[in-house]
Amino acid sequence: MSGTGHASLTIIEPPAEQFQHDAHDVAGDLTHRRVLRKALGSYDAAFKKAKGRFLDHDDAKRRAARIKRDAVEHLSDYLEEFERNVHRNGGQVHWAQTADEATQIILSIAKNAGVTHVVKSKSMATEEIHLNDSFEKAGIEPIETDLGEYICQLRGEPPYHFVTPVMHLTKRDIADTFEEKLHIERTEVAEELTMIAREKLRDAFTTSLMGVTGGNFLVADVGMIAITENEGNARLCFSLPDIHVALVGIEKVLPRMADLALFWPLLATSGTGQHLTCYNSLIGGPRQGAETDGPREFHVILMDNGRTRLLADPEQRDAAQCIRCGACLNVCPIFKNVGGHTYGTTYQGPIGAVITPHLRGLKEWKHLPYASSLCGNCTEVCPVKIDIHHHLLHHRRNAVAQGLNTWTERLSFQMWRLGMKSVLAYRLVGAMSRIGQFFYRLFWLDQGWLPTPIDGWTKSRDLPEIASQSFRDWWRKEGSSL
Amino acid sequence: MSDASREAILNCVRRALSAPSEKPAWLGHPETPGPFFSLPEPTISACRDRFREELTSLFGEFHEAKSMADARTWLATFSQSLPPSSKILSAGGASLDPLLTGLENIVPINPAGSSVDWAKAAAGITLCESLVAESGTIAVSAAQTGRAGSILPPIHLVVATADQLVPDLDTSLARLRERYPDALPSTMSWITGPSRTGDIEKILVLGAHGPKRLLVLLLPAGSLD
Numbered sequence A: 001m002s003g004t005g006h007a008s009l010t011i012i013e014p015p016a017e018q019f020q021h022d023a024h025d026v027a028g029d030l031t032h033r034r035v036l037r038k039a040l041g042s043y044d045a046a047f048k049k050a051k052g053r054f055l056d057h058d059d060a061k062r063r064a065a066r067i068k069r070d071a072v073e074h075l076s077d078y079l080e081e082f083e084r085n086v087h088r089n090g091g092q093v094h095w096a097q098t099a100d101e102a103t104q105i106i107l108s109i110a111k112n113a114g115v116t117h118v119v120k121s122k123s124m125a126t127e128e129i130h131l132n133d134s135f136e137k138a139g140i141e142p143i144e145t146d147l148g149e150y151i152c153q154l155r156g157e158p159p160y161h162f163v164t165p166v167m168h169l170t171k172r173d174i175a176d177t178f179e180e181k182l183h184i185e186r187t188e189v190a191e192e193l194t195m196i197a198r199e200k201l202r203d204a205f206t207t208s209l210m211g212v213t214g215g216n217f218l219v220a221d222v223g224m225i226a227i228t229e230n231e232g233n234a235r236l237c238f239s240l241p242d243i244h245v246a247l248v249g250i251e252k253v254l255p256r257m258a259d260l261a262l263f264w265p266l267l268a269t270s271g272t273g274q275h276l277t278c279y280n281s282l283i284g285g286p287r288q289g290a291e292t293d294g295p296r297e298f299h300v301i302l303m304d305n306g307r308t309r310l311l312a313d314p315e316q317r318d319a320a321q322c323i324r325c326g327a328c329l330n331v332c333p334i335f336k337n338v339g340g341h342t343y344g345t346t347y348q349g350p351i352g353a354v355i356t357p358h359l360r361g362l363k364e365w366k367h368l369p370y371a372s373s374l375c376g377n378c379t380e381v382c383p384v385k386i387d388i389h390h391h392l393l394h395h396r397r398n399a400v401a402q403g404l405n406t407w408t409e410r411l412s413f414q415m416w417r418l419g420m421k422s423v424l425a426y427r428l429v430g431a432m433s434r435i436g437q438f439f440y441r442l443f444w445l446d447q448g449w450l451p452t453p454i455d456g457w458t459k460s461r462d463l464p465e466i467a468s469q470s471f472r473d474w475w476r477k478e479g480s481s482l
Numbered sequence B: 001m002s003d004a005s006r007e008a009i010l011n012c013v014r015r016a017l018s019a020p021s022e023k024p025a026w027l028g029h030p031e032t033p034g035p036f037f038s039l040p041e042p043t044i045s046a047c048r049d050r051f052r053e054e055l056t057s058l059f060g061e062f063h064e065a066k067s068m069a070d071a072r073t074w075l076a077t078f079s080q081s082l083p084p085s086s087k088i089l090s091a092g093g094a095s096l097d098p099l100l101t102g103l104e105n106i107v108p109i110n111p112a113g114s115s116v117d118w119a120k121a122a123a124g125i126t127l128c129e130s131l132v133a134e135s136g137t138i139a140v141s142a143a144q145t146g147r148a149g150s151i152l153p154p155i156h157l158v159v160a161t162a163d164q165l166v167p168d169l170d171t172s173l174a175r176l177r178e179r180y181p182d183a184l185p186s187t188m189s190w191i192t193g194p195s196r197t198g199d200i201e202k203i204l205v206l207g208a209h210g211p212k213r214l215l216v217l218l219l220p221a222g223s224l225d
Helices: A015-027 A030-051 A057-073 A075-088 A099-113 A124-128 A131-137 A147-155 A171-182 A190-207 A233-237 A257-272 A307-311 A317-321 A333-338 A349-360 A377-381 A388-401 A407-421 A423-443 A471-477 B002-017 B044-057 B068-081 B094-100 B169-179
Strands: A092-096 A117-120 A141-144 A210-213 A217-219 A224-229 A243-249 A279-283 A297-303 B061-064 B088-090 B106-108 B123-126 B130-132 B137-141 B155-161 B187-191 B213-219
Touching (some): A057 A257, A075 A092, A099 A243, A099 A297, A124 A243, A141 A147, A190 A233, A307 B002, A317 A349, A349 A388, A377 A388, B044 B061, B044 B213, B068 B094, B130 B169
Parallel strands (some): A092 A297, A243 A297, B061 B213
Antiparallel strands (some): A279 B187, B130 B137
8 A cells, every 4th residue: 555654554452552553663664754744844834934923922822722711611601602692593503422422413414304425524523423434334425525535535544634634645645546546647746636636526515415514613602613724625515515514522612703813813823834724714504594595404513522521620621722723743753753643543643642531531542641752842832722741741640540550560660669769779779780781781782682571672772881880889989089 | 312412411511610620820921912913004005005915925816996997897808818608607796787787708696596506607706794904814704695606616706895904804803793783694704815725745736626716806995885
């Protein structure tokens, strides 16, 4: 299979082992590193430029964080206000506690209308519930219309990055995919590839009875959802079909329409390094009396699917402020090394490592908070000031407190504690290490071997040499004369 | 089922939020009120200059007409620049009749509400709600021009008047609420440049799904009243 940096085809359970396996493969893939470096380099330049347009970007971030904090801390009130206003505009609101419930609601809307195919714009919430699989099982064809998502769908791959789905692919990879799946004459020109997708999807837009979108914001005071995009496919999805369905997480609330004057440029700056994305839309219902076109039905599905578990953790609640800009991925040294697919989650990178354990359980996903150098880049760039890297530490602490760490880890820390608490034990360990080192270097150095379970250390590193004399001994001999 | 889920979710949220969260340090930091970006002077000429600069930097096209006659001449030239027998549809309603009547290839859609096949149009003409000078953005609404006319045809031509220029996004949002105090249009879009994508190796391509060309024809204030 062509393409770089995607997770292996081998399915390994549990997710932690899959992560280790894929991280190892991807980190050594030089083509992948080159592609990623280029993409992130151009993001970085654009981001700096867009950020420079703010008179005071730090102040704008604080103002945004304050608004989102208020939205999250009063979420139930704002959700009820949102619902009342959607009803007033003639739209319908559904509530889904789980992925299954959300899927059932969407499928029943589709079946009632007798749709054969649906057009979809980019939506991580629908990725989260694997909506496309459910559509297919129900005999309804889902058609991804965002260019990146369309390419993912053709390749049968999940998005690599929740803002830039095919960041890891080259023109050549995409040309291969189009040639193989669409049976067209080969081209590696980005513009021509884009125009091929445009032409292929025109019919889908004009013939589909149902459009499915996500939503970047739920604007409470007007009962409208806000969608940010560049291509125009979301606008086509909510303009042409008879029915518009939007699946949105409950945490996406903004209190007021006026807040968008800050959030639209802030999201564009952090997301793609634009001052404003090409299209920022508000959708508040089906077509109104005198309007010339637009859907007859407008449905918003407000989905929990684990989000209330995040809210219930007061220490990490600010992670619910996330506006999914993806900036924390783009600056993360781990993301740059292991790539997006390795995470195995809908939300990759640092913010994914914070929220996934809440959405899907700490037990299976506790390895993600460890996939961090704790450098704090993520926290620094976050436009809504989520304390991301500290939350990674909080998860680690919680995992230990709940006894979810391995017995080897527990044993090592017990021994470390023992050694640090007793002078005798400390000296004994030092002396034994120097003797052990002699034999290690004599017999096993070339193989870089340490016995299981501590062999993880020497797989990619040399064992540092232990000094022949301890500081304690040196001080006793030389220190007093200084 | 949905009502039970509604209650369950709202109760879960309320219960979750009953445990207070710690106040982060930044919360105590004083805020600087005022605009987020450097804005043009709130005069028509300053806003127009800034709007033109921003729009054209994003590959949008701009023409300022000094009179209705000038606008008609420009529109005729635009229409002739398209392949022969291209159909240009206008969702601008009756207010654009004086501008468009009799122009070759341009079909005003009157009355509003008639079913239109936008997919066959070479270009769509719409009005707008406001022009945002700071970012070169055009606000359109379904109440004024429907939904498809400004997104489906490969060319979008916006007819605006100089009194629709506003300095920033904030004012543009506020103006819509003033104009529609009882019920906002069912959709509103803020358009900043022609449709684009950078999904393939971050290479900029215009006309991903929406219009490849975006043109603004600016008329003197009050021309369409």
